[in-house]
Amino acid sequence: MATFAVLYAAVTFFIKDSYYQLMLTMVLVWATFGLSWNLLSGYTGLVSFGHAAFFGLGAYTTALGQMHFGLSPYVLIPIAGVIGALSGLAVGLPTFRLRGHYFALAMLAYPLALLYVFEWLGYQEVTLPMMRENPAAYMQFEDHRIYTFIALAMLLAVMLLTRWVERTRFGMALLSIKQNEAAAEAAGINTYRWKLKAITLSGAIAGMVGAFYAVVLLVVTPMSVFGMMVSSQALVVTMFGGVGTVWGAVLGSAILIPIAETLHAELGSILPGIQGVIYGAAVTAVILLAPEGLFWKIRDKLRRRSAVPTPQQASVREASEAAPAEASPLAAERSVAQRLAAENAEVILEVRGLSKNFGGLMAVEDVSFKVRKGMILGVIGPNGAGKTTAFNLLNGFLAPSNGEVLLDGKNIVGLAPHEVCALGVGRTFQIMRPFMRMSVAENVVVGAYVSADTDAQARQFADEAIAKVGLSHIADRIASELTSKELRLMELARALAGQPRLLLLDETLAGLGQSESEELILVLRRLAADDMTIVIIEHTMHVMVRLVDRFIVLNHGKVLTEGAPETIIRDRGVIEAYLGKKWSAA
Amino acid sequence: MNVLQIMENILQTVVAGLLTGSIYGLMCVGLALIFGVMRVINFAQGDFMMLGMYAAYYLFGLLGLQAVFGSLVGTYVAIALAVPVLYGVGYAIHATLISRVSGTRTAQLDGEGHYAQLILTLGIAMILTNGAQMVFGSVMASMRTPLTTVAWDIPVGAISVFLNKSRTIAGVASVVAICLISLLINRSPLGRALRASADNPVAATYMGIDVNKAHRVAFAMGVAITALAGGLLATNYPFHPFVGVEYVIVMYAGVVLGGMGSIVGAFWGGLTIGLVQQMSTLILPTQLQNTAIFVVFLLIVFFRPQGFFGRSVDRT
Numbered sequence: 001m002a003t004f005a006v007l008y009a010a011v012t013f014f015i016k017d018s019y020y021q022l023m024l025t026m027v028l029v030w031a032t033f034g035l036s037w038n039l040l041s042g043y044t045g046l047v048s049f050g051h052a053a054f055f056g057l058g059a060y061t062t063a064l065g066q067m068h069f070g071l072s073p074y075v076l077i078p079i080a081g082v083i084g085a086l087s088g089l090a091v092g093l094p095t096f097r098l099r100g101h102y103f104a105l106a107m108l109a110y111p112l113a114l115l116y117v118f119e120w121l122g123y124q125e126v127t128l129p130m131m132r133e134n135p136a137a138y139m140q141f142e143d144h145r146i147y148t149f150i151a152l153a154m155l156l157a158v159m160l161l162t163r164w165v166e167r168t169r170f171g172m173a174l175l176s177i178k179q180n181e182a183a184a185e186a187a188g189i190n191t192y193r194w195k196l197k198a199i200t201l202s203g204a205i206a207g208m209v210g211a212f213y214a215v216v217l218l219v220v221t222p223m224s225v226f227g228m229m230v231s232s233q234a235l236v237v238t239m240f241g242g243v244g245t246v247w248g249a250v251l252g253s254a255i256l257i258p259i260a261e262t263l264h265a266e267l268g269s270i271l272p273g274i275q276g277v278i279y280g281a282a283v284t285a286v287i288l289l290a291p292e293g294l295f296w297k298i299r300d301k302l303r304r305r306s307a308v309p310t311p312q313q314a315s316v317r318e319a320s321e322a323a324p325a326e327a328s329p330l331a332a333e334r335s336v337a338q339r340l341a342a343e344n345a346e347v348i349l350e351v352r353g354l355s356k357n358f359g360g361l362m363a364v365e366d367v368s369f370k371v372r373k374g375m376i377l378g379v380i381g382p383n384g385a386g387k388t389t390a391f392n393l394l395n396g397f398l399a400p401s402n403g404e405v406l407l408d409g410k411n412i413v414g415l416a417p418h419e420v421c422a423l424g425v426g427r428t429f430q431i432m433r434p435f436m437r438m439s440v441a442e443n444v445v446v447g448a449y450v451s452a453d454t455d456a457q458a459r460q461f462a463d464e465a466i467a468k469v470g471l472s473h474i475a476d477r478i479a480s481e482l483t484s485k486e487l488r489l490m491e492l493a494r495a496l497a498g499q500p501r502l503l504l505l506d507e508t509l510a511g512l513g514q515s516e517s518e519e520l521i522l523v524l525r526r527l528a529a530d531d532m533t534i535v536i537i538e539h540t541m542h543v544m545v546r547l548v549d550r551f552i553v554l555n556h557g558k559v560l561t562e563g564a565p566e567t568i569i570r571d572r573g574v575i576e577a578y579l580g581k582k583w584s585a586a
Numbered sequence: 587m588n589v590l591q592i593m594e595n596i597l598q599t600v601v602a603g604l605l606t607g608s609i610y611g612l613m614c615v616g617l618a619l620i621f622g623v624m625r626v627i628n629f630a631q632g633d634f635m636m637l638g639m640y641a642a643y644y645l646f647g648l649l650g651l652q653a654v655f656g657s658l659v660g661t662y663v664a665i666a667l668a669v670p671v672l673y674g675v676g677y678a679i680h681a682t683l684i685s686r687v688s689g690t691r692t693a694q695l696d697g698e699g700h701y702a703q704l705i706l707t708l709g710i711a712m713i714l715t716n717g718a719q720m721v722f723g724s725v726m727a728s729m730r731t732p733l734t735t736v737a738w739d740i741p742v743g744a745i746s747v748f749l750n751k752s753r754t755i756a757g758v759a760s761v762v763a764i765c766l767i768s769l770l771i772n773r774s775p776l777g778r779a780l781r782a783s784a785d786n787p788v789a790a791t792y793m794g795i796d797v798n799k800a801h802r803v804a805f806a807m808g809v810a811i812t813a814l815a816g817g818l819l820a821t822n823y824p825f826h827p828f829v830g831v832e833y834v835i836v837m838y839a840g841v842v843l844g845g846m847g848s849i850v851g852a853f854w855g856g857l858t859i860g861l862v863q864q865m866s867t868l869i870l871p872t873q874l875q876n877t878a879i880f881v882v883f884l885l886i887v888f889f890r891p892q893g894f895f896g897r898s899v900d901r902t
Contacts, residue, residue: 047704094888101627104704105838106887112835113880120873228831232712239705272724273827276716284709287702288686 004250005156013145019265021144022216027257028151029213030237034249035158036205037234040198042243043171045178046096050107051234053091053114054084054203056225058210060118063126063220066138073139077211084207085200092199096192108231115226126220139215147216154212155250158205162246165201169449169458174198175244176446179435186395186429188421188450188498206234229276236279240286242295251295256282345373348502348533349394354403356386356393356557363389365557367403371502371535376528378544378565379537381554382578387537388430390554391504395427396420407502422450426495428488430506430537434479440466440490441475447494458497465496469523485516489523496527503527505536509543521547545569553577594745599864601747605757607860609819611853612760613833614840615767616812618852621841623784623804626688627700629707631812631837632830633714634672638813639820639829640718641668643727661731662755665817669810676809680802683710688801711830718827728824729817756818763814764853771849780804784847812837832876836863839883843893851895 008028015021033055041048058080065076095106131138141147165171173194176184185191214220224230234249241252260275267274290297349371356364364386371377379387392398394405396417404411412420421427426447435443445462452458466475469489474482482490488508495503508524509517521543528534538544544551544565551568553560555577561568568574617631642664646652649667651660687702733751740747771777782790783800791797819825836859844855859879866878886893 045701047701049708094884098887098891100700101704102842102887102891104627105842106884108838109835109880109883112831113877116874116877116880120871120877232708235705235708236712271720273716273719276712277720280709280712280714280716282709284683284706284713287705287709288683291702 001156001159005152008152009149015145018144021148023258023261025144025148025151025216026261027253028148028155029209029216030233030257031250031253032151032155032158033206033209033234034238034241034253035155035162035246036202036209038238038243038245038249039162039165039205040195040202041235042238042245042248043165043174043178044195044198046195047104047235048107048199048202049104049231049235050091050110051202051206052111052226052228052230054087054206055210055213055230055234056111056114056118056222057087058084058207059214059220059225060123060126061207062211062214063128064123066128067126072137073211073215074137077208077215080211081204081208084210085204087207088199088201088203089196091203092196096195096199111226111231112228115222118222118226124221128214128218128220151212151216154209159246159250161201161205166246169455170194170197172442172446173449175438176435178244179437180433182397182417183429183433183435184446185417186397186421186427187447187494188418189446190416190418232279236283239293240282242293244292245295248293248295252293255294345375347371348373348408349535350404350406350409351394352404352406354390354393354405355401356389356398357401362557364393364400367554367557367559369552369559369562371533373501373533374528374531375550376524376534376536376548378548378551379535379554380539380541380544380551380568381560384556385554385577386557387554388506389557391427391506391537394420394504395425418450421498421500424499424501425504426498426500426502427504428491428495428506428508430510434482434487434490436480437478439476439478440471440482440486440493443479443490444493444497448497448499451499461499462493462497465493468496468527469493470519484511485519488512488520492520492523500532502533502535505534505538507537507539509538509540517543541569590745594747595868596865597742597745597747599868600861601749602753603861603864604857605750605753605860606864607857608757608760609815609856610836610840610860611856612763612815612818613812613837614844614852614856614859615764615849616808616810616815617837618808618841618844618846618849619767619771619780619811620805620808622847622849623780624688624801625700625784626684626703626805627707628805628808629704629834630711630714630830631808632832632834633711633718634676634809634830635812635816635819635833636718636825636827636830637675637714638668638672638810638816639729639825640722640727641671641813642817642820643729645671646729658731658733661729661821662759664729665814665820668817669814672813673806673810676806677802679710679809680805684805685798685802711834715827715830722827724826724828726824726826729820731821734822750822752821756821759818760815763811764850767811768850776803835876835883836879839879839886842883842891843886845893845895848893848895851893854894 011024015024033051037048037051040046061080061083062073062076065071065079066073091107091110095103098106131140135141139150173184173189176187176189177191177194181191210225213225237252237256238249239252240256241250242248256279260278263274263278286293347370351370352368354364354367355362367390369377379390381387389398393400396412396415396419400413403413405413407423407425412423415423435446441462444466445458448458448461448465452461463472463475466472469492471486471489471493474486479487479490492505492508509520512520517540524534524536524547536544536548548565550563551565552562553568553574560573560577561571563571613635617628620626620628620631642661645667646661646664649664651664654660655663683706684703687706731752733755737748737750738754740749771780779790779795779800780803782793782795783797783804787797790800837856840856840859841852842855843858844851844853859882862882863875863879866875870878
C-alpha cells in the first residue's frame, strides 16, 4: 500500500496539466466511494443501488453549510460523515428487513426521491462561494495537486479501515452473511446488527467523499450527486475491480475512470454519454466473464500457476489420528451405566405442545418431549414427518403456532436464531451450508464469535473445535475442496466452536458411506462422553440404535412413540409408519 | 376554494390518474411478464421503453407514414410497428446476454443468478441510455398528434371534467392490449407454455416445453409490451434518452404493488400508481409527484411486499 501511495504521489507531482490533475483526483475520489460501497455490498452481498443518497447528502451538507453558515470544509467534511452515518442507519433500519431484490429496489428509490426533493427545494445549482481572503482555510487551493494529495490521504485512510474490518470479526461476520445468512444466524451472528454497522460506516465514508467532491468541483446539482450515474459508478468501479477486497475499487477506478474521461474529453462532443456506455459495457463484461471482479480473476490465475500441494504435517496428522484411538473403549455400545446416568440428569430442554401450521397443513402437531443433560436423543420418522420443521422451531427460524420450548426452564420461543445460539444451542443443517469460499478455520471461527470475548479467544475456541472433530490437518483448506464427510465434520466443528451445551444435529450422516459414517459416529460418541447433550435427526437405523439413548418417533407431525432403542425398533406403529401395513402385520 | 372546485379537482385528478394509470399498467404488465416467467429483475425495462418511443418516432419519420396515413393515424401505426421491432430487440438481447444468467443455466451461480441478473441488466441499461444519447442526442422529442392538445369537455352535474383525447385513446388502447395479453396468457398454448415454465421449469421440461425458448419469448414479449406503453405515452409527453430511469421506479412500484408473479395484478398496481401520482398533485407540489410514488413504493415494500395478488414471498 505504501508503494502505491508513493508512486501515486510522485505521478501527481509531475503532472502539470489541470485536466489530468482533476482526473487523478477523481480516480481517487471514485475509488474511495467504491470502497465505501464495498464495505456494505461487497462484504455482505446486499447490493445497494442507493449510495448516491449518502454521497449527495454529504455534498449538499458542504455546499449549503459553506453557503449559509460560512463553515469551512475542514469542519463540514466530518459533519458530512456524521450525516452520512445517520442516514445510513436511517436507511438500514427499515430496509434490511427486505431480502435480495426487494432490498436493491428499495435502495434505488432513496437517492431518486432525494433528487426530486432537492430540486423542489430550489437547489438546482449550488455553487460554493469563493473565499478570496483565506482560501486555504476553506480548502480552496490554486494548485490543484493539493486536492489530489488530500484525496490520496482519504483513500489510504479508508483502505486501512477496510483492511482492519476484513481482519476482525466485523469482516468475518459480514462475509458469513454473504455466504449464507441462515447459517450465520444459527452460528450466533446477529446479522441485523452487523448489517446496520456496515451501512452506518459505509454511509459515513460516502458522505465524506461526497463532501470532498463538492469542494473539488465547486458546483453541486441534484443530478450530479443524487443521480443514477453516481450510484452506478460506485458499483461499476468496485464490481469491475473486485468486490470484497481493498484493492478492487482502486483497480477498477484506476482503469475505468481515465478511459471514460479521456474518451469523453476527446469524443464527448460527437458521442455524448460515451462514459456511460463504457461503464455499462465494463460491468456487463465483468459479470459475464469474471463475476467477482478483475482482482480475484488475476489472483486466481496467479495462484493456479504457483500452486503446490501442501505437504501434510506429520505430527498434526498423528495427533488427530490418535484421538479416535482414545475412543476405542467406547467402540462398544453406549453402556447401560451411561444411559442410566442420562436418565437421572436434569432436564436441559423441554418441549411442550409444540405446533406449527402452514395455512391448513399441520407440519408439527402437539409435540412434547424432554431432553436430559448428557443424553443422546434420536428423532426419527419417515420423510415429511416434520423433523426438520421441529428443529427450525427449536432454533428460532420458525415461530410456533402454539407451544413452548424451555431451555433450562426459560421459554425461548420468539428469540432470533443467533440469540438461541448464544444461549448454548448449536445447530447443523440437513442441507449443508458451508461458507464455500472460506477455509475450514475461517468457517469454524465464525461460530466462535458468539461466545468469545476477543478475536484471539475465538480463534482458540475454533482450533479446539477443529481438533475435536479431527480436522486439524486440513484447517487451511478452502471449503469448496472438501469431501462430504469433511464438510459434515466442519459444520459440526462450527457448531461446537460456539461452546454449546446442546447440539441439534439434522441428518449429520446423510450422504455418507459406511466407513465415513463410522468416523462421524466416533466423534459424536466422544462428544457425548464429554457430557454434551445431543438431539439428532437421522435415518440410518443401525447406526442410531448404537448411538442413541432414547428415540422419539414422529409421523405426520405428531409424536408416534418414545422409548429405548430396543423397544422402538420392534414397535408395530413405527414399522407401519416406515414400511406400511403389510410389513407390520408380520 | 369552494366545495365544487375541490370536487372538480378531485374528479379531474381521478380521471387523469385512471388514464395515465392504464398506460402505466400496460408498462407494468410487460415487466411482470418477465419477472413472472423468468424471475429476472430487469433494470433495463425503462430503457427498452425509451427505445420503443424512439423506434416509433423514427419509423414515423423514415417510413413517411404521415404522407400515407396522416399525422394522427400515422402515429399510431408507427407505434404499432415499433412493437415487433422491440420484440426482436428483446429476443436478441435475451439470446446473447440474459440467457447466460437465467433459466436452466443458473443452478450453479450464487443465489440462483439474481445478483448477476441485477448487475447485467444494470449494465445493459447504462449502455442503452447512454448509447441512445449518442445516437439520438439529448434533445427532447415527442410524437404529438392533432389530438394531443384537444379534450372532451364532459359535464358532470355542476362541474365538468376534461378528457384529453389522445390520453383517452392511449388509456383505452392500453386496456384493450391488456385484455388481449390476458387472453393470450390464459387461453393459448403459448400462454400455457409460459405459465408452466414459470411454475415449474423442471416439470415443464419433462413435458416437452423448451423452457429457455419460453423465457426468450417471455422476455421479448415483455419488452415489446412495455415499448407499446411507451409509444402511447409519447403521444402526450415528450421524451429523451434518460426517460427510462424515471419510469423504472414507476414500473417496479406497480409490479410490487400488484404482487410480483401476478401479471394481471401488475395492471392494477400500475393503475394505482398512476392514481397516486395524479392525485398527489392535490396536496403536493407537482415536482414532488414522483417522490410520492417512491414513498408509496417504499411503504408497500415494507408493509405488504406481496402486494395485492402476490403469489409467494421468498422463503428462507
